[in-house]
Amino acid sequence: MNHTQGKPHRINILVATDHGGYNGNIAGIGRNLSYKLPHINKKRFNIILVILRDDGSLKARLAGTGIKIYHLHRKKFDPFILIEFIKIIKKENIHLLHLYQYACSNFGRLAGKITGVPTILHAGDLNYYYPWYQWLADRFLAKATDHVIAVSESAKSSYAKIRAIDPNKIIVIPNAVPTGHLKHLGSDECLKLKKQWGLKEECQIVGTITRLHDVKGNDILLKAAQLVLQTLPDTHFVIVGDGPLMDQLKKNACMLKIDRNVTFTGYQKDVAGLLSIFDVKVIASNTEGFSLALVEAMVMGKAVVATAVGGINEILKDNENGLLVPPQHPKAMADKIIHLLQNDPERKRLGECALNDSQRFNMAIHMKMREAFYEKAIAVSQNLTEKRHSYDR
16 A cells, blocks of 8 residues: 555545444534535545444434445444554555544554554544543654644644644634525424424524533523523523433423423434524533534524633624623523513624624535645645655665
8 A cells, every 4th residue: 555656536534533423313523524524525535434433323414425434333442443443544545534532533643653644633622621541642642643623723722732732733624514404494384393392482482402511501501591581481491402411401490490491302303493493592611612503503593692612702703793601600691691582683683693604614615625634634744755765765
């Protein structure tokens, strides 16, 4: 196998992720990959996807796209991951590795170093939970880290400071969402969806589409909901998503005596439909590298109240295309929600501004940037190899 003699007619890219979701339900990482991988230029790039843990969610989303998928059925500390990576690299004649999440970034970098294939890490979060073993791995693998794509300036900063990656190796390419599947429901369909969830036709709905994990701040959203309901008792809160805190959050709603005004839908595929019935979209996160859910709401023209953390600050400008509040501050969040629910013109203005600004996250623009970086990574690798060969002579 030779990755460096001449420019390959078609670049084979191994994209590897630890998982695509949980319990058969797709998560943010899976949604991200399912949005982007089918949009790559197939004449120039051939994607081979590797998933360590097989939950079926991402595979289902990519059915019919022609993308070859390997399920390794391995846990994150399994050393056989390295052996399987090397086998796949050789079998598929891989030219470039694009690595998501901790386990794949570790074993993938090792495999790249052994086989001479350049690696790209994907910086999609702010390393809010950064385990000690990853600290060791990142220092050990520093010289095996060739390139990094960060989804925001905040993610770039986190990877440079926390994961000790040379900032000169990091490029920022913001995430994107395809707009074709984000279509508003008609009034009759909205009414039908409200009835499905037991919501009154005339009630105002504050919603979030989230993962029920403590980093997402949904406990704060419930406290804000209690404050909102003191002023606007007919408001209903809809929390879409699944996760380990589902039972605890339901208990919290009961303890706050707001459970009659809060609906937990669990995981739902119909993001656009649920966004259609939201009057206000809320993001209560404690940390965000980049929020796909935020951009989806913007594409749908929704007024958003979000915490001023990480990559959210790079997407929203307060009072221009959304409203920002401090994290862990239910009173501030409640005040902004009440302001929007009581002010139809302001809600409409912010929604329209959000829709116009969402064009920054156009999928076509994103894919051109990503494909150009893939080409650059291949060219850099070839140039380095040619220099080494000239020294050897």
